[in-house]
Amino acid sequence: MPIVVSDIMKxxxxxxQESKMKAAVKHSGRGALVTGAVAFVGGLMGGPPGLAVGGAVGGLLGAWMTSGQLKPVPQILMELPPAEQQKLFNEATAIIxxxxxxxxxxxxxxxxxxxxLKHQLMAMLVNYITKELQAEIQYDD
Incomplete structure (x- = not known):
């Protein structure tokens, strides 16, 4: 029987979900954009000292915006683009x-x-989420 990607994702x-996995997804691109924008505005308004202050303020704001946004792992998995789901599919089918x-x-x-099998799949998921998505895994108790 052909294995279906949606079955593996389920x-x-x-x-x-059984282990109540959540991931702190870091939106580093958005943080970098905010940092750059605030530094740019600071540079326009205050010259070199404004650039320094804008960079510092923008860096803090960007870091605050991107830290600790927890999402349930099942939600993250279902929102992955098809190419990423295919990667997970390939890794999971090797296990099962x-x-x-x-x-x-x-x-x-x-x-x-x-x-x-649960342990193998969990290890594969943790590896994928931390390496590919650069997210931190947390478990609810």
């Missing part, structure tokens, strides 16, 4: 390729019944 959502299943519900049941 599985990964279930695995991450030996399972025999017919739909997403059966696949999820099989994986949730195996601590080893």
């Amino acid at each position: 599985l990964l959502c279930s695995v991450s 390729r030996h399972l025999d299943w017919t739909d997403a519900v059966q696949l999820t049941t099989l994986v949730m019944g195996s601590e080893a």
Whole structure:
């Protein structure tokens, strides 16, 4: 049976939801834009000293804007573009390729019944989120 990307994404959502994974997504591009804009305005208004002050204020504002925006990992996974979902699909299918299943519900049941498979998928997800998305993982208790 052909494996469907949406089935794997549902599985990964279930695995991450069970452990209540959240990620602090950093919007570094937006922070850099704010920093540059405030530094530019400071430079226009106050010359070189205004540029220095604008850069410092903009840096602080940019850092504040981008820190600690927690989102549930299932939400992040479902919002990924198709190319990124395909990357996750490829990594997950390498872990579960030996399972025999017919739909997403059966696949999820099989994986949730195996601590080893859950652990492997969680490790793969944590690695992907921290390396590819540059986000920090947090767990709710």
